[in-house]
Amino acid sequence: MGISTMVGARVKRREDPRLIIGNASYTDDMQMVGQLYMSFVRSQYGHANIKSINIAAAKASPGVRGVYIGQDMMDVNPLPSGIPGPDYRAISIGQVKYVGDIIAVVVGESRAAAVDGAELVVVDYEELPAVIDVEEAAKGLPVQLYPNFANNVGFVHDMGNDVSEAFANAEVVLEQKFMHQRLSSNPMETRSVLAEWKKGDQTLTLWTSNQNPHLLRTWLGAVMNLPEHVIRVVAPEVGGGFGPKITIYREEVIACWIARKLGHPVKWSETRSEHLTATSQGRGQQDYVKIAATKEGVVTGLDIVGYCDMGAYHTIFTPLLPVFTGLIINGVYAIPACHYKCYNVLTNKTPTDAYRGAGRPEAILMIERMMDLLAIELNMDPTEVRRKNFIKNEQFPYSSPMGLVYDSGDYATNMDKAKQIFGYDEMRKMQADAQAKGRYVGIGVSTYMEICGLGPSVAVPTGRGWDSASVRFDPNGKVTVATGVSPHGQGQETTFSQIIADELGIPYEDITVKHGDTANTPVGNGTYGSRGLAVGGPAILLACETIREKGKKIAGFMMEASAEDIIFEEGKFSVKGTPGKSVTIQEVAAKSYTGANMFGQIEPGLEATRFFEPGNLVFPFGTHISAIEIDANTGEVSFLKYVAVDDCGKQISPLLVEGQVHGGIAQGIGQALYEEIVYDSAGQLISGTLMDYTVPTATELPHYDLDSTVTPTWVNPLGAKGVGEAGTVGSTPCVVNAVMDALKSTGIKEIVMPLRPEKLWRAINGK
């Protein structure tokens, strides 16, 4: 609509002023009169019977207002899940199933009173054998955790087509096992909740650090036996999410229950150590991968058997993460025969759930590693093996053997651009020279794709894949927008304002975007699965379209012309064929509220609420290439170069796209080299603080050279695909491939991630 000035521009974020002066309101920043605090008594064992709980001393502790155990909360239902699992009650009764499992809650008048009280609760445990190794667990060993889940298997996924012929006729067959270690998301803001029950109104408000308040409201209503209209959920400023803030948590339910029971607002803010046990973790898969290929390097078949570690319970996405893996096991390659079978295994660990990439990084790591192994086997360049197998441009929309329709792609052009920027051929020469001198220099490539924009309603576990927007002209001609998505760092106050400024021809500064509060936004589904722009954005477009249509009627009235003869351009309505005569959209907005002589014919007001249901998923892609060197004396990896050329379709905010890619790469490198949740065989969490769990610092991460190609999607009218998870999906295999390339002379085919110095030193020194 008119000349696009904001869309595609590198604009500074409008979120930032409040954040850089310390004026934002995260959940823990809020204090209410009469506010109480919760502290939890959590299991110190991975698996144990609770023989007794003595709460007498805690109850008598100064400032303690209540102590509650599982039996007190039988009036709330177990937590929901995408596929039914074991009953996950707000507080465990009789048995604990993971370190951090909730045994009791203590409510105090201050944070200190609550913590002091919790320390006085005496729990008598009887330790039981812990189920840790997923393959042993799937044989029912050492014990079966739940009577109704034979051999600890919660569900079995079986996807794809018949691969037997491909393997029977294969000239080359390669097999490899891969481990995708458990990770902790570690947003810098841990979870935090504040609940208030208004007795007079019988209404509940929950402020919580969450990615999708409307979905949470639906789940909370079901758990609490409350109708949704009496519940308000607010995600205020949220300090990062990365997936684990999608699901509903026990602490949210308990806070609501206590607020209602005691008639006081109640708050809890997770400590970092709690976060590492109580917040869902990511990944946790291991897979046996087999590919069939011709001697020329054409992959003809792919077969994977996997075990996915659910942890002790299913939360919302837990049991469905393997589906996201299975759907894209072939990655960017036209492999005709593909099969994926995955056992969902229940263990004595914290439940897993979505973490940046959620199932897709696992798939891409495997196929990208196999491409490198095939290149070694056939003595080919890794980029040439990839090129040989790419889905060709003319094959789009591409119907994959796993049942997806890939929207659009141009993989070869993208890879060639990355190679050119990287200086691939020269870097290979440099590598050869360095290796000749005994240095361990490696170059790694990954050509990835992923699934984004969740995404048609049939494809998401909630059945709610659409999103919404309300766009309203205020009487003074400024615009208030409410979105159903819930950004928490992505910057959609900026992105959506850019879109609206262009669509309505108004100044960017005249727009306010509201989000994250079920009381003042249309029902929506939040920000996850790289869907904020790809699904929330088109809803904004639709709402602007409705506004323009109504505006034409009003402008027609004002200029005594038929609405059909009105055209809209750059913020002005004019009559076709009558140059010079026009009214601004601001004048139209004012008229919509003050046009007393018009309201007999045209309803007052100028606002629209629209919903967008995408017709398909979207499939961003890209090429990451890195060069690394391993210090033979210490095993440490240093980066020589990192190039990422991503294609997320049309870019609305290029600056923000780059930021998303930077952060995504950082987390992917974290998985490749540093991060790991570790449990011992008794189920004890070894990596329980940030002293033991390595979140990479600025010194561990490289400078990233970014560029992009632009292949728009036809799935939504913006042509945008989504970029939140892309960097994470592309970077892990890129770095692992580089490290393994550096170690090629050792003949070692695979090292389990994270590729820490000790492991690499051993590989180099044969120890």
Add this chain to the structure above:
Amino acid sequence: MKRTVTLTVNGTTYQRDVEPRTLLVHFLRDDLGLTGTHIGCDTSQCGACTVMLNGKSIKSCTSFAVQAIGAEITTIEGLADGDVLHPLQDGFWEEHGLQCGYCTPGMILSSLQLLQRNPNPSEEEIRKGIEGNLCRCTGYQNIVKAVQHAAAKMAEVKV
């Protein structure tokens, strides 16, 4: 037994009675209502709670409020000169040095200490200088640019 803590934060003198075990970060946030200083961990790893105490950056989760009696403290709320942003605040905004914003106050104060000690740091020195502060969103690249931006601007002001 409560203790009386008197200290100056961002130019204002405050007096409160607190339990001796009260951490400085809780004192700033809960007792003074200065919630721009954040809490991100419980082992002094993340740096979200960084403030300036008598001109030196410290992690305020690792100090008791009573240890700061008589101190002059600067938090993120006190960094701008009225409505004029500090060059570091400006740099973070200009260079997209933040996303969720949670680490930002601590990151800015650590960067301030860095630039006070080394007004013209290299990329490597910046990365080393903010090593005690974790960011999970940005991958640090734009934070490095933000600090470079501020360094250039602060050098201009001096000339």
